Amino acid sequence: MIIQQLVNGFSVGAVYALIAVGFGLVFNVLKFSNFSHGSTMGISAYIAYLFAMKFHLSIVPTVSIGTIAGGICAVLVELIAFRPLRKRGGQIVYFFVTSITMLMLLENILVIFFGDTFYAFPKMIASTAITVAGVSISTLYLVMLGCSVCALALLSYWLKYTKMGVAIRAASCAINTCNLMGANVDAVISWTFFVAGLMAGLSGSLLGISYTLYPQIGQIVVKGFIASVVGGLGNLTGAVVGAILLGILEVFFIATIGAGLTPAATFAIMVLFLFLRPQGVAGTIVRDKA
Amino acid sequence: MLDIKELYVSYGRITALQGVSMHVPRSSIVCIIGNNGAGKSTLLNAISGMVKPKSGEITFEGRPLPAHPHQIVKAGIVQVPEGRQVFPILSVDENLTMGGYVLSYREIRERKARVYELFPRLKERAGQAAGTLSGGEQQMLAIGRALMSSPKVILFDEPSLGLAPMVVSQVFELIAKIKESGVTVVLVEQNARKALSVADTAYVLENGKVVLEGRASELLENPMVEAAYLGGRKSA
Numbered sequence: 163m164i165i166q167q168l169v170n171g172f173s174v175g176a177v178y179a180l181i182a183v184g185f186g187l188v189f190n191v192l193k194f195s196n197f198s199h200g201s202t203m204g205i206s207a208y209i210a211y212l213f214a215m216k217f218h219l220s221i222v223p224t225v226s227i228g229t230i231a232g233g234i235c236a237v238l239v240e241l242i243a244f245r246p247l248r249k250r251g252g253q254i255v256y257f258f259v260t261s262i263t264m265l266m267l268l269e270n271i272l273v274i275f276f277g278d279t280f281y282a283f284p285k286m287i288a289s290t291a292i293t294v295a296g297v298s299i300s301t302l303y304l305v306m307l308g309c310s311v312c313a314l315a316l317l318s319y320w321l322k323y324t325k326m327g328v329a330i331r332a333a334s335c336a337i338n339t340c341n342l343m344g345a346n347v348d349a350v351i352s353w354t355f356f357v358a359g360l361m362a363g364l365s366g367s368l369l370g371i372s373y374t375l376y377p378q379i380g381q382i383v384v385k386g387f388i389a390s391v392v393g394g395l396g397n398l399t400g401a402v403v404g405a406i407l408l409g410i411l412e413v414f415f416i417a418t419i420g421a422g423l424t425p426a427a428t429f430a431i432m433v434l435f436l437f438l439r440p441q442g443v444a445g446t447i448v449r450d451k452a
Numbered sequence: 453m454l455d456i457k458e459l460y461v462s463y464g465r466i467t468a469l470q471g472v473s474m475h476v477p478r479s480s481i482v483c484i485i486g487n488n489g490a491g492k493s494t495l496l497n498a499i500s501g502m503v504k505p506k507s508g509e510i511t512f513e514g515r516p517l518p519a520h521p522h523q524i525v526k527a528g529i530v531q532v533p534e535g536r537q538v539f540p541i542l543s544v545d546e547n548l549t550m551g552g553y554v555l556s557y558r559e560i561r562e563r564k565a566r567v568y569e570l571f572p573r574l575k576e577r578a579g580q581a582a583g584t585l586s587g588g589e590q591q592m593l594a595i596g597r598a599l600m601s602s603p604k605v606i607l608f609d610e611p612s613l614g615l616a617p618m619v620v621s622q623v624f625e626l627i628a629k630i631k632e633s634g635v636t637v638v639l640v641e642q643n644a645r646k647a648l649s650v651a652d653t654a655y656v657l658e659n660g661k662v663v664l665e666g667r668a669s670e671l672l673e674n675p676m677v678e679a680a681y682l683g684g685r686k687s688a
């Protein structure tokens with residue numbers, strides 16, 4: 163029973179990790195907390211939903227469409243909202259405020275088009291379970307886990323072995339020096355948003371398919387934010403660890419004290435964690451960067 | 453090969469360069485000396501496209517320079533910035549990848565092999581985070597990174613800053629070697645005696661203006677330069 167909860171928590175945490183990593187990528191390069199990441203999740207989940215309904219898609223194409231929609235959406239948000247600010251040399255706080263404004267704006271656009279109601283994706287994942295070594299794991303959680311782990315592995319490969327991936331990591335050290343090496347900063351930033359958006363799109367559609375779809379689904383970005391702070395802001399591995407911790411905590415609390423009290427309890431634990439270890443899970447690495 | 457005419461650069465109200473003109477001949481070392489705040493880094497950053505001049509023009513091989521830093525690197529002008537600026541969390545190898553950003557993957561592999569040949573120490577430390585290298589090794593990495601794209605011109609901004617005397621000598625030997633290989637060098641230095649002894653021509657910058665220019669060997673003998681920039685360092 164405990165092991166089963168652990169696996170479930172791990173799976174939910176892996177989806178949060180997608181959010182946290184996307185959030186962290188943009189933070190690393192542009193040094194601001196991009197809450198509009200949440201609206202990217204929401205919009206791509208709705209786009210995935212529309213396609214799934216219209217064309218009776220199965221899970222793989224649905225999630226793929228959601229993922230790509232997320233990438234495109236994030237690039238557009240950067241182009242429309244953040245790039246003009248950057249060209250004028252705006253301060254970090256303006257980026258932050260703009261990102262929250264974009265979250266609200268896009269959320270309300272979803273309300274206008276879809277109403278403030280819940281939608282359910284057509285049933286895509288059989289509600290069966292697989293039993294491994296006496297532990298039964300539902301297919302739903304396995305799909306969440308599988309998609310997230312694959313996406314994170316691909317991302318980490320891409321960041322390590324492609325020129326653009328290395329440039330994004332270089333830009334998170336010093337964007338001007340990255341420019342001085344011959345990388346086009348606008349392109350590096352667009353790619354950062356694109357890749358972060360892919361992660362947002364994937365997590366948004368997975369969450370929509372697993373639970374329900376509602377305009378405020380993007381507010382789950384807060385969990386990604388908390389996870390990346392717990393992980394040590396600026397460190398992607400830390401963000402993944404933080405997100406998985408968060409997922410496991412949540413599942414355990416839901417099983418023990420109930421869904422109603424869970425948010426309060428998890429946030430309390432996270433605050434306590436930051437109180438004890440303000441530098442986050444990966445504190446030392448982040449300090450090296452400062 | 454690189455010509456600068458009447459360049460004015462300002463940061464808001466501060467005017468950092470006031471009508472600087474300069475000629476950088478092919479395959480030579482041009483050295484720029486001047487006190488803190490004279491505008492040396494500003495001049496290099498204007499060439500690199502990192503700051504936009506208010507007026508004046510820079511031509512490279514007879515054509516105006518492209519507008520953006522990445523295009524300027526592609527055209528063949530790279531900078532080894534002040535304070536080295538290696539990417540601390542990237543490995544040595546990844547720092548070199550960044551130096552070769554404008555190249556194809558295959559070219560990057562080939563150039564890396566050349567750079568590692570030149571700096572065996574970097575090869576030993578290829579997988580190590582650049583932030584954990586010593587100051588001297590970081591400077592070697594910064595230079596190796598600049599060499600990655602096979603540039604025509606390298607701009608050095610105070611490469612000897614904060615290095616032990618022996619390493620400083622190595623750096624200057626390396627700069628001389630780079631010139632011998634046909635690369636044009638613009639060298640900004642506080643260490644005026646050493647810089648003037650490797651350079652062909654030199655410019656003295658004060659408050660954003662060129663106050664003196666000539667053959668480096670002549671400037672080395674010039675009493676004004678002696679007093680202002682070489683004073684008390686004769687033994688160095």
Ligand SMILES: Nc1ncnc2c1ncn2[C@@H]1O[C@H](COP(=O)(O)OP(=O)(O)OP(=O)(O)O)[C@@H](O)[C@H]1O
Nearest residue numbers: 463466467468486487488489490491492493494495
């Ligand atoms: N980003 C900036 N914003 C505002 N003023 C600047 C900026 N960069 C340089 N300046 C100013 O421009 C002038 C020239 O600076 P610059 O860095 O070019 O001097 P430098 O000759 O390289 O000095 P140092 O030897 O200390 O490196 C200085 O007065 C400096 O304060």
Ligand SMILES: [Mg+2]
Nearest residue numbers: 492493494534
């Ligand atoms: Mg300087």
